[in-house]
Amino acid sequence: MRFEGCIAMVTGAGSGLGAQTARALSAEGAVVVLSDVDGAAAARVAQDLPKAWSAALDVSDAAAVQAHVDAICARHGRLDLAVNNAGIAHGLALIEDTDMAAFDAVIAVNLRGAFACLRAQLPVMKAQGSGAIVMLASAAGLAGAGRLAAYAASKHGVVGLARSAADEAGRSGVRINAICPAFTETPMLEGLTTALTERYGAAGARDRLSARMPLGRTAETGEIVQAVLWALDPQNSFLTGAAIPIDGGLTAI
Ligand SMILES: NC(=O)c1ccc[n+]([C@@H]2O[C@H](COP(=O)([O-])OP(=O)(O)OC[C@H]3O[C@@H](n4cnc5c(N)ncnc54)[C@H](O)[C@@H]3O)[C@@H](O)[C@H]2O)c1
Structure with missing residues (x-):
């Protein structure tokens, strides 16, 4: 029970890696607050988890993200863990064939959303003098990805956010790391x-x-989620500002 009693916020928790991360944190004792732009999907995952609750949240809406973090603090008085996981991709396309609307949508969710989450979470964690955050970046945040340029640009931005936040918050006892998966089921x-x-x-x-x-x-989802929990684990007390590929070796070659 590595996370007994910890209050954990997971975005994009209605599906895939977010849902699996919420379940894993709950199984290790955390009180998990799940959110997703698809509020019903988050609620379906939350209903099976003890003490968990859920909310509809579009991470690209910075005011809504702030209100969500405020609601967590009003209810629990603290925020120990955050997994900024919500993200979208776009259809495979060359840069010249990618709509600007698709570029804007990917940047709004993946990069602006990640920034909005950090902006709301960091003051709480810095004030309490502890906390750990994982940003779901991508192998496409560490290396280029042809036909996925907008997505890759957004995820390089997420890695930059994690590294910069680590610099800003480390002396306040807050760790921020990026997990960088490749193709996951x-x-x-x-x-x-x-x-x-x-x-x-x-x-x-x-x-x-x-x-x-x-x-x-x-990759299977569990292979990524175990790395997310490893990065959040309080025993991992000297890990911050890292962008960790969990990518089957994709960025090694
Ligand atoms: N699956 C992969 O191969 C892979 C690889 C590298 C990185 N990632 C990253 O992992 C994260 C999770 O992806 P996944 O594979 O579980 O995808 P998924 O599509 O299964 O789940 C993403 C969830 O995010 C939610 N979401 C979308 N837009 C949102 C918004 N504006 N606000 C809040 N929630 C929103 C969706 O409703 C969905 O529930 C993403 O950031 C993704 O970029 C995935």
């Missing part, structure tokens, strides 16, 4: 690979992704 990956699936079939699409990975396969 969630609904996001299904959306990303729609074009590949249409062309090669579902198995063929997976084969093409797997062929790029030194481990020769995509």
Whole structure:
């Protein structure tokens, strides 16, 4: 029970990595506050977790993010852990074929949303003198990703935020790290690979992704979530400002 009694905020908790992270934190004793732009999806995950509650939250709405953090503090008096996980991708496309609207949407959720979360969470954690935050970046936050340029730009920005926040908050006892997964089996990956699936079939699409990975396969959600919990773990007290690839070796080559 590494997180017994800790108050934890997880964004984008209605699906995929966010939902699995919320379940894992709850299983290790945390009181988890789940949020998602799809409030019903967050509520469905929360209903199975003891002491958890949920809210509808669009992370690109900075005022709503502030109100959500205020509500957590009003109810629990503190915020110990945060997983800034909400994110979206865009369809695979060359830069010249990517709509500006798609670029703006990805930046609004992935980068502006991550900034808005930090902006609301850090004052609380700095004032209490403790806290740990994980930002869900991506292997595409560490290396370029052709046909995913807007997404990669947003995730490079998330890595920059994590490193900068670590510098600002470390002396106040707050640690911020970025976890950088590669292709992980969630609904996001299904959306990303729609074009590949249409062309090669579902198995063929997976084969093409797997062929790029030194481990020769995509990741299961649990393989990423265990790293998120490891980075949050109070025993990991000297880890901050790190951008950690959990990517089957993709960024090693
Ligand atoms: N799956 C992968 O291959 C992969 C790889 C690298 C990084 N990531 C990152 O991991 C994170 C989680 O992705 P996932 O694979 O679980 O995706 P997912 O699509 O399964 O889940 C993302 C969740 O975020 C929510 N969301 C979308 N826009 C939102 C907004 N504006 N405000 C609040 N919530 C919003 C969605 O409703 C959804 O529940 C994302 O930041 C993603 O970029 C995923």
